[in-house]
Amino acid sequence: MNDIRMMKKPGEKILLSGNEALARGAYEAGVKVASAYPGTPSTEILENLRNYEGVYTEWATNEKVALEVALGASFAGVRALATMKHVGLNVAADPLFTAAYTGVRGGLVVIVADDPEMHSSQNEQDSRNYALAAKVPMLEPADAAEAREFLRTAYRISEQFDTPVLLRTETRMSHVKGVVTAAEPEASPVTPGIEKMPEKFVMLPANARRRRVELGKRMERLKEYSETFPGTCVSWGDTKRGFITSGVASLYVKEAFPGASVLKLGMVHPLPEKLIRSFAAKVDEVIIVEELDPFIETQVKAMGISCRGKDLIPAMGELNPMIIKQSVTGVKESGFFEPVQIPMRPPNLCPGCPHRGIFYAISKLGVFVTGDIGCYTLAALKPLSAMDTCVCMGAGIGNAHGMSKALGPDALGKIIAVIGDSTFFHSGITGLVNIVFNCGNATVVILDNRTTGMTGHQPHPASGKTITGDPTVAVDIEALCRAIGVANVRTVNPHNSEECMKVLKEEISRPEPSVVIAKAPCVLIPEMKRRKDRKRYTSRVERCTGCRACLRIGCPAIEWVPLTPDEAKNLGYKEKQKGYSRINAVLCDGCGQCAPLCKFGVIVPEGEAEDAGR
């Protein structure tokens, strides 16, 4: 799959998203190995990088593994990359903190994508705190052009200072397209090969203590380097207010206060103290504008420099020029149209989604559902309302076990854990082993739709193909669960709610661990989109009694048409019938989940409407 945007010649201007620019930057930096677990807003970095020649890319099972793979590649003397979303860095934090001690051979960069405003995340983290805590330098580009440039520089820093480098992006960098000028790829000066360096790579306490001292010295040198980092710049204007800012927030500042003096930091850890001091000395008031935590502010205050920051600027959610203007000037912006009250348009499980069927069955059982992260988290919304917790990747399994241990035999049959297939490989397996090991009795439903749905259909260990579409072993989830020691493993068709309900009832009442695999492919994977045997459903609306039973699965293809008494009468319905429901033929995917819900035989496969006994 080659995209014309990647074929551009050096020197040519191209429109790239921040993530596409990071992929381009990685290619130009001569990255040889890149590993990642998909996560919005970071996913497209690897998806684009896989199209460049000479770069090995892979979807790892989770972010910890991805970073360990990249670190291994660095040990082997090649430039390596791991990418992840902010919560992924929590998972990868373990290798990160010690990689700061070992340092690198080939350049190593970890790109972490924050999601202020939580467009597609369960929390809002400021990953800059990891740079401080792990003692690793961090760069923060503001747009696509800087993304490409900074990533190239990051590899030089990594090798020059013998350290992993963090590069922070966020939704409004990763998913913003801007103009980028492509350049020639460069080669790393490091020679690949196996080199034993135990005092550097084996972090036994004695070695680690020596490396800790090195790490301290390295940070001092990086602090000096930070003063001259090419992506940090001062633009002088009015000296009444001087803004210190970084990343996307710096663009908002330039938009909100075009004439102000701005110190834009490209390297956010460690900070250039001398530069900050000299900037602050030349302006009347220093205002620090940064998204999320007061990361720069706290450090500037610790330097003894008087400044304003989070006392004015919100510490949560996304910023924009208007918020910054209002916060700084105290004048409320007005003159735009007021919002109007209209129905919300929440995201929804797709028509034909296999998750809908199994969650409908679960909702009928009246159990407490410990959930997880994926498309299926949408089952928490009405009308299914079939998820009661959602914390992090893999959490549902541990949560179910913890609840059942807390409540003892009383809880038997009342708790179900659900987890997606990709999520199961990411961090569900250890939780399941824990249940078996500790004599638990939880029932875990694995939603096996053969892909990583939410992030755009990346293959996972049970998909049978790699990131580049090459065939590979497909891990057998059922066999895996049995091997772990789960005696009761059953596979169901999630489109068949009745079957699901029956099996689930049996399994939750067992005083031992069970796994139920709900197996049916996501309707958005290419094989499903191409299938020819799909039979859509239609409704014989004249038979509809308006009971609304079909609406309880919340399928976007089923529409309720409200009727006034007169309209009902004119259409031949009883006057008191409030409306009827119909199937939108354009949206119907033909899964058939709705048909058994209708007791009046309204919903039938297309083509059967006429001959089915009038």
Added chain:
Amino acid sequence: MQAGNVLLCGVGGQGILLASEVLSSALLRAGFDVKQSEVHGMAQRGGSVVSHVRFGEKVYSPLIEFGTADIAVSFELLEALRYLPYMKKGSTVLVNTQKILPAPVATGVETYPEDVIAQLESRDLRVHAIDAFGIAASVGEKRAVNMVLVGALSALLPVEERIFLDIVAERIPEKIRKVNAGAFLKGREIIRR
């Protein structure tokens, strides 16, 4: 127009991201600096989708502020009302008259407002209601709704028609290229008339 803000909104799956990309690429080729912002992930599961396109000599912020969109293109009727605060007073709004029911409406909990166009027209806006779905169907490709709207939008921008057609030719697979170009031209005609 030497600088401007174009807001595209609609429902996940309507091809808004591709439309934004064609628009941004055309603006870049016409010599402008461009930034385009969108959100992926959750937003694409049939939820409301918005894309901000800003162009000019130099663009900093990728986001359009409230009250500053020079042109808004709504790919779905109701969505035009949702993004009202972004629209500049006196600006032009292109609205596809196609309705896609949001979940609360489809399940009978809420009702779809009947008077969307009237609500828009009652404000200080130049409203063009366009049956983009009908037009796309008439050229033989119902999925080319996005290209009809890009065509309509193109007539309001300082970019030559040829540039748009070149970009469409580069970005759209050969099999459906001709109908998409046709849809683009039909859309462009509506505004130029």
